[in-house]
Amino acid sequence: MDTADTNPASMQTLAGTLAAPDTLRVLTCGSVDDGKSTLIGRLLYDSKLLLQDQIADLERDSRRHGTTGGDIDFALLVDGLEAEREQGITIDVAWRFFATPRRRFIIADTPGHEQYTRNMATGASTAELAILLVDAEKGLSRQTRRHALICSLMGIKQVVLAVNKMDLVGYDESVFEKIAEDFAAFAKRTRIESVTPIPLSAREGDNVTGPSSRLPWWQGPALLPFLEEAPSAPGLVETPLRFPVQWVCRPDHTFRGYAGTISSGRIAVGDEVVVAASGKKSRVTAIDIGENSLEEAVAGQSIMLRLADEVDIARGDVLVPADNRPEVTDQIAAHLVWMAEEPLLPGRPYWLKAANRMVSAQVSELKHHLSVDTLEETAGKVLELNEIGFANLSLAHPIAFDPYGENRETGGFILIDRFTHSTVAAGMVDFSLRRAANIHWQSLDVDRNARARLKNQKPTVLWFTGLSGAGKSTVANWVEKKLYAAGRHTITLDGDNVRHGLNRDLGFTDADRVENIRRVAETARLMTDAGLIVLVSFISPFRSERQMARQLMMEGEFVEVFVDTPLDIAEKRDPKGLYAKARAGQLKNFTGIDSPYQVPENAEITVDTTSATPEELADEIIAYLRQNGRLS
Amino acid sequence: MSANLSHLDRLEAESLHIFREVAAECRNPVMLYSIGKDSSVMLHLARKAFHPAPPPFPLLHVDTTWKFRDMYAFRNRMAAEAGMELIVHVNQEGVAAGLNPFDHGANYTRVMKTEGLKQALDRHHFDAAFGGARRDEEKSRAKERIFSFRSKSHGWDPRNQRPEIWRLYNTLIHEGESMRVFPLSNWTELDIWTYIERENIPLVPLYFAAERPVVKRDDQWIMVDDERMRLMPGEVPQQRLIRFRTLGCYPLTGAVESTATTLAEVVMETMGATQSERGGRAIDREASASMERKKREGYF
Numbered sequence: 066m067d068t069a070d071t072n073p074a075s076m077q078t079l080a081g082t083l084a085a086p087d088t089l090r091v092l093t094c095g096s097v098d099d100g101k102s103t104l105i106g107r108l109l110y111d112s113k114l115l116l117q118d119q120i121a122d123l124e125r126d127s128r129r130h131g132t133t134g135g136d137i138d139f140a141l142l143v144d145g146l147e148a149e150r151e152q153g154i155t156i157d158v159a160w161r162f163f164a165t166p167r168r169r170f171i172i173a174d175t176p177g178h179e180q181y182t183r184n185m186a187t188g189a190s191t192a193e194l195a196i197l198l199v200d201a202e203k204g205l206s207r208q209t210r211r212h213a214l215i216c217s218l219m220g221i222k223q224v225v226l227a228v229n230k231m232d233l234v235g236y237d238e239s240v241f242e243k244i245a246e247d248f249a250a251f252a253k254r255t256r257i258e259s260v261t262p263i264p265l266s267a268r269e270g271d272n273v274t275g276p277s278s279r280l281p282w283w284q285g286p287a288l289l290p291f292l293e294e295a296p297s298a299p300g301l302v303e304t305p306l307r308f309p310v311q312w313v314c315r316p317d318h319t320f321r322g323y324a325g326t327i328s329s330g331r332i333a334v335g336d337e338v339v340v341a342a343s344g345k346k347s348r349v350t351a352i353d354i355g356e357n358s359l360e361e362a363v364a365g366q367s368i369m370l371r372l373a374d375e376v377d378i379a380r381g382d383v384l385v386p387a388d389n390r391p392e393v394t395d396q397i398a399a400h401l402v403w404m405a406e407e408p409l410l411p412g413r414p415y416w417l418k419a420a421n422r423m424v425s426a427q428v429s430e431l432k433h434h435l436s437v438d439t440l441e442e443t444a445g446k447v448l449e450l451n452e453i454g455f456a457n458l459s460l461a462h463p464i465a466f467d468p469y470g471e472n473r474e475t476g477g478f479i480l481i482d483r484f485t486h487s488t489v490a491a492g493m494v495d496f497s498l499r500r501a502a503n504i505h506w507q508s509l510d511v512d513r514n515a516r517a518r519l520k521n522q523k524p525t526v527l528w529f530t531g532l533s534g535a536g537k538s539t540v541a542n543w544v545e546k547k548l549y550a551a552g553r554h555t556i557t558l559d560g561d562n563v564r565h566g567l568n569r570d571l572g573f574t575d576a577d578r579v580e581n582i583r584r585v586a587e588t589a590r591l592m593t594d595a596g597l598i599v600l601v602s603f604i605s606p607f608r609s610e611r612q613m614a615r616q617l618m619m620e621g622e623f624v625e626v627f628v629d630t631p632l633d634i635a636e637k638r639d640p641k642g643l644y645a646k647a648r649a650g651q652l653k654n655f656t657g658i659d660s661p662y663q664v665p666e667n668a669e670i671t672v673d674t675t676s677a678t679p680e681e682l683a684d685e686i687i688a689y690l691r692q693n694g695r696l697s
Numbered sequence: 698m699s700a701n702l703s704h705l706d707r708l709e710a711e712s713l714h715i716f717r718e719v720a721a722e723c724r725n726p727v728m729l730y731s732i733g734k735d736s737s738v739m740l741h742l743a744r745k746a747f748h749p750a751p752p753p754f755p756l757l758h759v760d761t762t763w764k765f766r767d768m769y770a771f772r773n774r775m776a777a778e779a780g781m782e783l784i785v786h787v788n789q790e791g792v793a794a795g796l797n798p799f800d801h802g803a804n805y806t807r808v809m810k811t812e813g814l815k816q817a818l819d820r821h822h823f824d825a826a827f828g829g830a831r832r833d834e835e836k837s838r839a840k841e842r843i844f845s846f847r848s849k850s851h852g853w854d855p856r857n858q859r860p861e862i863w864r865l866y867n868t869l870i871h872e873g874e875s876m877r878v879f880p881l882s883n884w885t886e887l888d889i890w891t892y893i894e895r896e897n898i899p900l901v902p903l904y905f906a907a908e909r910p911v912v913k914r915d916d917q918w919i920m921v922d923d924e925r926m927r928l929m930p931g932e933v934p935q936q937r938l939i940r941f942r943t944l945g946c947y948p949l950t951g952a953v954e955s956t957a958t959t960l961a962e963v964v965m966e967t968m969g970a971t972q973s974e975r976g977g978r979a980i981d982r983e984a985s986a987s988m989e990r991k992k993r994e995g996y997f
Contacts, residue, residue, distance in 0.1 A: 088704060142836075156856055159839040160832045162885050169704060171883070183860040190862040312717040316750035324746070326714045326864070354713075355745035365702055367713035369748065380721055404860055418865050421721070477863045486869040491862045 088169040089297055092188045094216070095198030096208035097177035100229045102155055104198065104267035105174050106139025108289060109163060111274040115142075139267070156181055158188045167293040177208060182451040183404035185212060186491050189219040190477070193298035196225045196288070197248075201234045201264070205247050211437040213248075214453065217255035218400050218493055220473050223295060224252065226262040227288060231280065232269045238282045254440050256470075263288055301364040305389040306330030306338070307467070307475045309420035310382045314369060322353070322369040323378060328420065328474035330386075332370070333361040340376065341383040341465040342393050347372040364474075381422035383465040383475070391467045391475060394497035395460040398432070399469075402453050405482065405489035409448035410576045412583040414613045415489065417460060419478035425461040425616070426480070432456055446576040457498060469493035484608060516596035520554045524593035525695045526618055527686065529602045530611060530665060531628035532657045533643055534635035536674040537602040540628060543683035545600055553696075556592055557600040558585055573654040579610055586614035593622060606662045624695070626686060627668035632657050634675060705892050709742065712880040714864065715843060716746035716827070719878050720753050722868040723825035726878075727784070729814070730756040730776075732768045733944045734900055735829035735881060737775075738889055741898045742880060743827070744779055755782035757817055757826070761809040762787060763798055763946040765922050771901045784821065788813035798948040799927045806949075811994055815851050818875060825868070825876045833885045837989035843882045849873040853992045890964045903941045904963065906955040910934040917951030942967070 093101045106123075109115055115123070119142075127138040155176040163170050173188030189195065195216045199209055216224060226248050234240045245262035252260050263272060264283055271277035274289045286294075311325035332338070336349045351371040352359045362368045370384070378384075385391060403409050409428060417426035433442035435453040448454045469476030480490040517524050527544065529537040538559055548555050564571070568584055571577040582605050589599045605611050615623040635657070636644040647655035654660045665671075670689050672682040690696040702710070719726050728743060730736050743752040756776055776783035791808040798805050818826060832839045842858050844866045859867050868876060881889070893900065910921040912932045919926075921934045926948065928934070939952035940963070957963045 088707075157840045157858060159836070160883065161839065162833055162883070184858070187860045187862055311714070312721045312747075314747065314750050320749060322749075324713075324717050326710060353748070354709075355748045363702070365707060365710055367710040367717070367746070416869070418867065420865075473863065477865065479860075479862055479865045479867060481867050481869055486867070486871065488859045488862075488867045491860065 087297060088171060089194060089292065089295065090171045090173075090192045091194050091196060091292065092173045092175060092192035092216070092221070093196045093198065094175050094185055094189070094212040095177055095227075096200070096203075096206045096212075097155075099177060099198040099200045099203075099209075100140075100267045101174055101177065101196075101198050102140035102142070102159075103138075104196070104227065104229065104265075104273070104288075105159075105161060105172060106142035107267045107270055107273050109142060109161070110137070110139060111270055112163065112165060112289065156184070158184050165289070165293060170292065177212075179208060179211075179451055182211065182215070182402075183488075186215055186219065186402050186404065189216050189221060190491065192216075192219075192221055194223040194225065194292070194295055195221050196227050198227045198229050199244055199248070201228050201230045201240055201244065204244055205251070207437060209248075210251060211451070213252060213257065214255060214435065214437055214440070215402060217252075217257050218402065218453065219491075220256075220469065220493075222256070222258040222298065224257050224260050225288065225291065225295075226260055228262060228264045229267050231264045231271060232266040236264075236271075236279050238264075251440075261285070261291060263291065301329035301472060301474060302331060304329040304364070304472055306332055306336075306384070306386050307391065307420075307465075307472065308332060308338070308370070308384040309422075309465075309475070310378055310380055310384065311421050312380060313378070320371075321375070322371050323384070324367070324369045325421070326367045327362055327364050329364045329472050331361060331363045332368075332384075334359075337387055338372070338384040339387045339390070340378055341385045341390055342463065343377075343382075345376045346387065347374040347376045349373075381420075381464070383420065385465070391465040392497040393463050393465050395463040396429075396498035397458050397460070397466060397494050398455070398496055398498055399458060399478075399492045399494045400435075400453065400455050401428075401448060401480070402491045403448040403450060403489065404491065405487055406450055407482070407485075407489070408450070408575065409454070409490065410579040411446070411456070412576075412579040412613075413607075413609050414483060414616070416481040416483055417458070417478050417492075418481060419464060419466070420475055422464045424464060425483075426458050427613075428456045429459040430457040446574065455495070458492075466494045466497055468496055470495075483612065513594045513596065516594070518596075520596045522553055522596065522598060522697075523695050524596050524598065524622060525690065526589050526593060526599045526601060526614075526623050527626055528589075528605070528611065528614060528623060529600065529626045529628055530605045530668075531630060532632060532635045532662055533604055533655070534638045534640055535628040535630035536638075536679060537604075537628045539679045540626075540672065540674070540682050540686070541600045541602045543679050544686050547683055547687055548598060551696075553598055554596065555598045555600060557602065558589060560603040563588075573660070575607075575654075575660070578606065582607075582610040582614060586610075586617050589614070590617045593618065604656050604662070606656045606660065608663045608666070611665065621693070621695070624670065624690070624693075625665055625668040627665045627671040628674060629664075629671050630674045705888065705895060708884055708888055709745070709892070711883060712739075712742045713746040715866075715878060715880040716743055716752070718866055718868070719825050719827070719876075720747070723876065725821070725823050726754040726825040726827065727757045727818075727821065727823040728752070728754055728827040729829070730758050730772070730783075731829065731944075732758070732764065732772045732775075732901060733829070734889055734893060734904060735831065737898050737900055738884075738892060739827065739829045739881060740775060740779060741896060751780040754827075755784050757784045757786065757821075757823075759810060759813045759817055760785050760787045761798075761805075761813070761946050762792065763809075763925075763948060765901070765903055765920070765944065765947045767901050767903050768944060771899075775899070784817070786813055786817035786820075788816055798946050807991070807994070811991060818851070823875065824870060825878055827878050827880060829881050830879050831881050831884050831886070831889075837992060841879065841882065841992075843879050844868060845877040845879065846870070847875045847877055851875070852994070853877075855989065855993075887964075887967060890960075890967050894960045894964060901944060903944060906938050906940040906958050906962075908936045909939050909952070911937050911939060911952060918954065919950075920947055920952055922947040 126141045159174045161172040175185040175188035228241050228244050241264040265272035271279050272287045275287050307328040310323045314322035334349050339346045350373050352362050353369045411428040411431050414425050414427050432455045434445045467475040476494045478492045479488050482489050529541050531537050545555050568581050571581050592599045646652040647658040656662050788809050796805045842861045911918045940955045941952050957966045
């Protein structure tokens with residue numbers, strides 16, 4: 066190492082890193098090709114924050130992949146993935162750290178492509194200030210507005226509107242003014258509180274780290290000096306205490322500690338705390354970080370807490386002050402940013418993860434979509450990739466929430482697909498629907514066990530699933546005849562029949578199919594309460610909804626029967642002439658043709674209609690019920 | 698205490714949170730331990746996260762058999778002190794094939810490190826592996842999530858990473874899939890050094906300047922650590938005052954001439970550096986995207 070020859074650039078980094086009093090978390094966003102990566106590259110280069118070998122790499126890469134002729138292509142500093150270089154776009158967030166003598170920065174450089182909006186939201190979720198780039202030649206785009214809206218929903222109050230590529234419009238003041246006015250009008254209708262427009266050219270370096278003579282009309286700040294002075298977002302130290310327990314430490318019987326990160330507020334030895342859900346009280350006896358003991362800890366610190374009493378506390382419980390508790394609810398209203406190719410289907414169960422808790426949840430009602438262009442609320446049955454909506458969610462268990470506007474830490478959640486395990490949405494709680502507290506179960510003297518005893522049978526749901534024409538109803542019909550003959554009390558819910566009454570308002574879109582199954586599953590459950598053996602004969606093409614139906618029933622009560630008939634045979638049978646219509650294009654969303662069927666993975670019974678008669682199959686099913694104690 | 702946590706306090710708190718999240722949600726985690734300064738910081742943080750309990754996972758060293766002798770001694774001492782199980786895995790197929798850093802370059806690294814790591818993870822059915830990688834090290838690392846999903850074949854798909862929003866990490870995986878978890882993602886090289894100084898974290902002595910036998914090769918000082926070192930015609934080992942900024946396999950790791958024998962001197966020197974940290978690693982300079990390719994193949 067050339068230690069003798071100290072580099073003034075990195076000495077500046079050093080001075081900055083050691084002396085800078087605080088850190089500003091910044092996000093760069095905006096549409097594709099607006100120059101975000103170039104701006105960050107320029108910022109690092111002009112601030113002399115790059116090392117010699119990094120500059121040499123950049124020069125070499127610029128010759129090979131650059132889009133700027135012989136000049137340095139600053140975008141290549143951050144677009145480090147091969148696919149990004151090949152296509153000249155940003156796919157994923159790059160995190161950059163740098164410091165000036167005044168301040169330390171963490172910059173999330175996020176992609177502009179609509180396809181990668183989820184990565185933009187990832188960057189926005191932790192930022193305090195957004196640099197929203199606009200191409201001066203093109204003006205505000207749909208994507209500019211989408212990003213501004215996501216920033217606003219994610220709680221970013223400060224935006225720098227960086228009007229880039231001023232060199233390409235001849236540094237024309239009126240072009241800049243027009244864009245700044247357009248954006249101010251849009252931002253006024255969001256929750257963004259402050260907008261600072263700055264004209265610049267990332268490629269030429271105008272107004273990036275200092276004022277430019279090519280923009281003599283500009284009296285405002287250049288970008289970097291502005292960022293050095295911008296106020297940080299207020300922390301959550303002055304917000305009421307929220308301590309979600311992350312991990313319980315029990316190395317031996319003498320020690321019981323609760324580890325976690327303080328989401329908001331402060332906590333001191335001697336403080337009284339309560340468990341949000343149960344209301345149980347105790348007092349803090351010790352706060353430790355490793356071997357160090359503290360008298361007090363504040364939001365952001367990861368601590369180990371000990372309490373005076375042996376209270377039952379587990380991961381996901383939230384410790385709070387007795388006089389300032391969060392809502393504990395299983396019904397919330399929230400904004401959702403949808404991030405998956407597969408649309409959000411109301412009624413479908415997802416995992417909801419929030420502050421160390423994971424519960425099953427479904428959207429009970431999609432209230433509206435938020436139009437990115439006009440901010441208007443429009444109706445819709447599903448939420449597609451990158452769409453923003455407002456919905457009511459229903460959770461399998463109550464958990465503690467604060468409104469996101471009051472507390473980012475306890476008001477945010479993600480939704481996870483139960484089968485693919487992808488993160489499909491970011492959610493921000495607006496308020497809890499107090500229904501949870503106001504609807505109480507009516508206590509009934511005659512209960513399900515009493516009714517079942519009277520009928521001398523075990524309530525059971527036989528759930529027949531399979532393609533149209535597979536033979537579900539035929540087999541179910543045989544099973545019911547035999548049960549009836551044996552003196553059992555039964556009922557059959559058939560797809561076609563139910564659609565004539567209870568579900569007559571539903572069509573065959575994915576969203577309607579989910580709701581169709583939800584209603585039938587709830588009906589089947591009520592009938593098991595009545596003590597009946599319920600035969601449900603529905604195509605029920607999606608695993609998620611069959612899983613949802615299963616979870617509504619008691620353990621062992623749900624028996625999935627997969628009527629396994631290959632598509633070509635079902636199509637040959639075509640008892641209702643539906644396949645012919647679907648093939649002719651007269652019937653849309655037909656399962657097996659232009660809508661998927663997800664084969665069961667763990668059905669209790671699989672029957673093959675090609676090798677046995679329906680009556681023989683019915684005998685197989687009844688034998689299964691006897692062997693498993695469902696029939697005496 | 699002040700409401701303004703220091704920069705290092707914040708980084709530390711974030712890392713502790715990540716460790717605990719894995720311990721709470723993953724079935725069978727492991728910590729990759731490569732004995733370097735980042736590993737040392739990671740081990741220190743892991744112990745802090747669970748204190749007074751020991752970290753609830755073992756250490757895994759994927760051993761190429763060509764590490765510096767000082768590193769092996771240090772590794773064994775630290776594992777014992779932490780009260781953690783130490784699993785050492787050597788890719789025996791690579792050893793049997795006679796792979797070595799002199800003749801086989803990138804192929805040697807792929808087989809002994811990447812393939813060795815995959816073998817070890819598969820053999821013990823680990824579903825989460827902590828790694829000490831930092832986003833400031835390299836451009837493709839700057840794009841890495843803290844919880845990085847890997848397919849059944851350990852592949853990384855940079856186009857399809859899980860969104861990582863707030864502090865909510867999605868740890869759900871199917872049988873055979875795994876997560877690589879990087880608790881030091883947001884630390885820089887300088888943060889690592891200043892934290893080592895603040896917490897007085899023990900390090901392998903090779904990080905400090907001493908007279909050591911070296912030869913000059915491809916413009917780098919290579920240390921002659923044992924009798925397996927192959928000298929080129931005309932190469933004569935000489936004693937030089939050197940130290941290392943990064944530690945890997947000794948024949949592939951360049952030393953720097955230095956007089957820094959204390960932590961404070963090392964920190965001062967790091968701050969004055971004109972080259973980035975990995976400039977000394979021959980293996981990283983092969984092509985711009987070589988790290989990304991290695992990560993796609995399963996390198997951590």
